[in-house]
Amino acid sequence: MGHQIESLLLTLDVAILIEVAHHVYPDLLPCYDEIIWMKKGQIYKLGSYESLYKDKEFCHFLNLTEV
Numbered sequence: 001m002g003h004q005i006e007s008l009l010l011t012l013d014v015a016i017l018i019e020v021a022h023h024v025y026p027d028l029l030p031c032y033d034e035i036i037w038m039k040k041g042q043i044y045k046l047g048s049y050e051s052l053y054k055d056k057e058f059c060h061f062l063n064l065t066e067v
Contacts, residue, residue, distance in 0.1 A: 003028070024062055037061075 003025050009017060010031045029035065029049045036046045037058065045052065052058045059065065 026062060026064055029062075 002023060006019070006021075006025060006028055009019065010028065032049060034046060035049060035052055037044045037052070045055065045058065053064065
């Protein structure tokens with residue numbers, strides 16, 4: 001159900017959509033313009049999915065296969 005809701009939110013034509021998530025759906029990550037990864041209340045890394053996908057730590061954290 002969470003995946004369906006997030007997918008629906010991503011189809012909305014709004015100026016800004018900010019989503020805070022504790023569970024990540026890897027197949028939806030490319031739909032975001034920017035991803036902000038936070039640790040201990042601080043911005044740890046930020047960027048597009050394409051740039052973060054090249055980061056081994058980011059991929060390991062989300063159990064993604066690095067390029």
